[in-house]
Amino acid sequence: MFDTAELSAFRNSMRSFISEQLPDDIRQTVREGRQVGLERMNAWHGILANHGLLIPHWQVEWGGQGFSVAQQMVFDEEMALGDAPELNAITFDMIGPVLQRYGNPAQQQRFLPDIASGQQWWCQGYSEPNAGSDLASLTTRAELVGDHYVVTGSKIWTSGAQYADWMFCLVRTDREVRAQQGISFLLIDMKSPGITVRPIVGIHGWAVFNEVFLDQVEVPVSLRIGAENGGWTIAKSLLEFERLKLARIGENKRRRARALAVAHSRREAGHPLAERPWFRERFAELDCRLMALEANAGRFIERAQAGEPIGAEVSMLKLRGSRLIQLWEELIVDALGPEAMPLDNDWLQSQAGAEPQDRIAGTASSRRFLSRGFTIAGGSSEIQHNILAKQVLAL
């Protein structure tokens, strides 16, 4: 990013905060690309919360620091470059801001302090077996009975549902109207009777997402956000939250750093990979794409800072940033060659007693598979193309 002197001072202070406060074992685990685990994540959340840096982008009255958009971007980037684990966007970037914008005072009081403490986890009940990119066709039903809804149906691809305390969920409350108009937004306690979570193991080796079955789950009406049948507006606004973050510049730089480590630690034909022409060309090409992504994100940051709407055009950041992550992961796998082939699931998941693996090669293939999700989740690349075609190019 194009740092002003002020921003560069801010960057330095964030950098030293992370290097001083991030526990070494977490840093090491993240550098290797393994799972940090709930317990250590909660500990890190606690440290961030104590320094006011867990939710710096929230409204000040709920514990935010009034960070500017540029400061948020810099902070995210420094977290990634400092090998801090990626924070759960569903909890801190999605439901937190939704509650601040659409929640009533009772709902805000009940949830925001817990989320801000960093000890409560949320998951997002959006996709269903027959409603993926076409989210509005969802069929999970909520029937109003007295002062509560009875919810029945199933959600799928629900990341983190296996350990989440709460789920925000889109349910159908009216089947007679147009698809988008009959949807409500409910907050569901994951300990409620009638909820079953079935983890789904991904091709990368562990369960990142789940299927969530809801069988006559009772949800108090007081846990509906916004009006009945008014859930689609909230769901859509949520897709717009933090869209600048979806450029994932920090996550790209994290992977660039790994590729660089491979370049200087591996050899071929008697030379470090860093000197091999094929590697140089591919690395430099991704570097150029990253610089272009960063410059392009800078344009939107400038717009946001000036208080102008960033518009649907910002979809291009998601489109390009998510693809670029995959290209870095592919370069790393290719650069490692046979080294990236063995895969030890116990070590990946930081299980006790697992045989230690190479710090870069041990996770490379798993990460490569996992990275396919970036172009699918949060509006697939095809959906981003549609958004740009319709809303920006008016095709």
Place this chain on the structure above:
Amino acid sequence: MSAYTLDAQQEMLADSARNYLSRRTTPKHDATQADRQATESSRWAEMASLGWLALPVPEAYGGLSGSMADICALAEELGRGVVSEPYIASAVLAGMLLADVAPPSVRDDWLPALADGSRRLALAVWEPGARSDWTEVNTRATQDGADWRLDGNKVLVLGGTGADGLLVSACISGSKDLGIFLLPAGGQGQRLVAQTLFDGQGAAELTMARATGASLLHRGEPSAVLGLLEVALDRATLTHCADTVGAMAQAFALTREYLGTRSQFGKPIAANQVVQHRLVDLFVEIEEARSLMRMTASLYADTGIDKVAPQRRHVAATKAFVAQVARHVWEESVQLHGAIGMTQEYEVGAYVKRLALAVNLYGDATFHLERVACSSLDSSAIRALKVEKTFTAHHHKETTSAPSS
């Protein structure tokens, strides 16, 4: 200061350029050499009166001391308007190099003349058979009393035809030094053969056999002189990227308009999702290219001591990126138009050719990717070693292949 949005003055400059260029007839890319030269000289005077030629010239010499961001704002419009006059080659590449390296008397003589359009300058830096590698210099300069004699061949002298003077890079006989010479056009021992590049712009091949009349503007160790040339070429490369962004934007606009208008199978071609997604890809890549180009231009506002390395890295990345996007844009412009996109008379053809040339001009993607790789992957020790090799190469030529005089 905004890196990405034009300021009020740049907006005015761009608007007036767009206005002027939209009124002027599109140059025929099949025009003859003579036709082109005739229209060029009258247009050169117009470009001077619009202040464009003064933009890169320092105020002290009758110029406007424009920033790189100002120059790039104008260049985007030159690309959009398919201007074939050698603005970048004369005003940005050669003119700014002269301002960097020439002694005061030469600057006094040349810079006001460049600013008011009464003279044109060109840089002869590339040699035959070396792709875009301008660091390979086989041209020799031999001192002959107060005069210098030049021997060698230069290719792709952009704007060379019609230039009043040529800046020439040459090895200095009897030393390891490199020099930058000013060779007045038309002197004894030089042969300038005019060429028309496939996009319609003019260039020349320069053959020097005991060419006389050259004056030495600057001499020094190869690494130092190559460094000066690199700075000059980087400015031109970046300006050319801005030109290319303007041309890509217009090629895209024409393609989009055509696909929205032409109907096949009972609906506009642009109603097909497969076509829409391909247009989106072009749009996104062009937007990224523009952002990167403007970001890089804004780096030139920094006058700090360590500015050169980030500028070099960013210009290389910008050109590598723009070259790849330009190729994608021109090939898709033809494909999405269909057969009409292959005709000489249809408007998009002028852009297709300009972009196809832009892919390789001032070094293609591979050339600049290697420069990015140097900055990303090489330690300073390795970088020093590579410069050392350049030294050795020059020294080697000096000792083994010095021409007999």
